[in-house]
Amino acid sequence: MTPSELPARPAPLLDVTGLCLRLATRREAYPVITGVSFSLSAGETLCIVGESGSGKTLTALSLMSLLPKGLSITQGAIVYNGADLLTLDARHRQALYGDEIAMIFQDPMSSLNPVLSVGEQLTESLVRHQPTLTRRQRESRAQQVLSQVGIRDAEVKMRSYPHELSGGLCQRILIALALVNHPRLIIADEPTTALDVTVQAQVMATLRDACANTGAALLLITHDMGLVAQHADRVAVMYAGRIVEQGPVSQVFSAPLHPYTRALLNSIPHLTSDVDRELEAIAGEPPVFSRLPAGCAFRPRCRRCRDRSLCASAIPPLRATAGDPAHTCACHFADELGDVPSLRVSEVCINHQGNSR
Ligand SMILES: Nc1ncnc2c1ncn2[C@@H]1O[C@H](COP(=O)(O)OP(=O)(O)OP(=O)(O)O)[C@@H](O)[C@H]1O
Ligand code: SF4
Ligand SMILES: [Mg+2]
Numbered sequence: 001m002t003p004s005e006l007p008a009r010p011a012p013l014l015d016v017t018g019l020c021l022r023l024a025t026r027r028e029a030y031p032v033i034t035g036v037s038f039s040l041s042a043g044e045t046l047c048i049v050g051e052s053g054s055g056k057t058l059t060a061l062s063l064m065s066l067l068p069k070g071l072s073i074t075q076g077a078i079v080y081n082g083a084d085l086l087t088l089d090a091r092h093r094q095a096l097y098g099d100e101i102a103m104i105f106q107d108p109m110s111s112l113n114p115v116l117s118v119g120e121q122l123t124e125s126l127v128r129h130q131p132t133l134t135r136r137q138r139e140s141r142a143q144q145v146l147s148q149v150g151i152r153d154a155e156v157k158m159r160s161y162p163h164e165l166s167g168g169l170c171q172r173i174l175i176a177l178a179l180v181n182h183p184r185l186i187i188a189d190e191p192t193t194a195l196d197v198t199v200q201a202q203v204m205a206t207l208r209d210a211c212a213n214t215g216a217a218l219l220l221i222t223h224d225m226g227l228v229a230q231h232a233d234r235v236a237v238m239y240a241g242r243i244v245e246q247g248p249v250s251q252v253f254s255a256p257l258h259p260y261t262r263a264l265l266n267s268i269p270h271l272t273s274d275v276d277r278e279l280e281a282i283a284g285e286p287p288v289f290s291r292l293p294a295g296c297a298f299r300p301r302c303r304r305c306r307d308r309s310l311c312a313s314a315i316p317p318l319r320a321t322a323g324d325p326a327h328t329c330a331c332h333f334a335d336e337l338g339d340v341p342s343l344r345v346s347e348v349c350i351n352h353q354g355n356s357r
Helices: 056-063 090-096 118-129 135-148 167-179 197-214 225-231 249-254 259-266 309-313
Strands: 014-024 029-040 045-049 071-080 101-104 185-189 217-222 234-239 242-248
Touching (some): 014 056, 029 045, 029 242, 045 056, 056 071, 056 185, 056 217, 118 135, 118 167, 135 167, 167 197, 185 197, 197 217, 197 225, 217 225, 225 249, 234 249, 242 249, 242 259
Parallel strands (some): 045 217, 045 234, 101 185
Antiparallel strands (some): 014 071, 234 242
16 A cells, blocks of 8 residues: 555544743742644653653643743643634633543542532533433433443442542542543543552553544553553653653664653563563653753753763754654664664553652
8 A cells, every 4th residue: 555545544533733931930930841743643642751851741731721820831832623723712612621631630629619419510510511411411411421421320420529529439430530521532641550450551541442332532641651651652752841752652662763662661671571670760850940051951861862962052853753753753873773672562561650750
């Protein structure tokens, strides 16, 4: 099949282009997100992965117009279903949130309302976004969505308050709240980090099944390469507020190009590797945004840099790699680093509690 005969990728539901964020304090102002671009089509899962502080949550909060004080978008476009959320009037934009676009936060206890029962929280959201439903229809939909996320005694749980439920159950309820209005785009920021390993797997399966059944697109934010291997169609690797590598997950795992992606993959256990193989920690400290080094931000930790003065002077642009236009990498030497560790996604140990953080 020639490239022109390949089926076209469906038009993206979400198209983020050149997103830049700046943090301004009383004393200084500096960029924290720079030139972040990605797109997501219906039914797809894109994972954004990176160390703590790389800018994953701020990227997600930008999409939801929920940036904390001091942070503002300085450039870029966030186009959802053909409309730029950055220029759309506030009323139309707010109508999308909680309806077509839903977000699941990391910590269920602080995301749920402690003084409302589970049923009240679900029906409150239905009243706001589907005002024509009758009371009976709202209750029926609330119970239905609780069953959909694997809560067996939904009728009883409707009357429970968050503090009466386990962390795993509360996270399922957050997923139910995200799903209740049939969203087309779900943004999940580390949705299982607060849970223990066995519950993590169940909650992720619930989220994945819900997206598969409804055709929703999923933007999954994680620091855990195991989750990426298990759930993503495509992956974007973030470092110091930039995407440094992006592509289909099988391609990025089998031929990682950026030294940071390689380091992340070497820092997790592989099913097929020698049992004596030592996991490699990524040397050095994550960068501080107010004092980013000149040139490539990864340079102080990069084992491949050696004395290449280019790395210290020029920021590498994200560009398509030689073999695959869908696989992009921001490293001056992406095509010449050699020794590519080839890893199939099925070889990544899952649920290892993310030592890549
Ligand atoms: N409310 C805030 N005020 C000031 N700076 C912030 C704020 N939130 C984030 N930052 C800055 O932006 C950087 C990126 O933060 P972000 O929360 O997006 O990281 P992250 O990749 O989600 O990390 P983690 O994996 O720990 O959740 C942080 O390192 C911090 O310097
Ligand atoms: S541009 Fe240079 S410093 Fe940056 S990742 Fe590539 S080789 Fe390393
Ligand atoms: Mg975060």
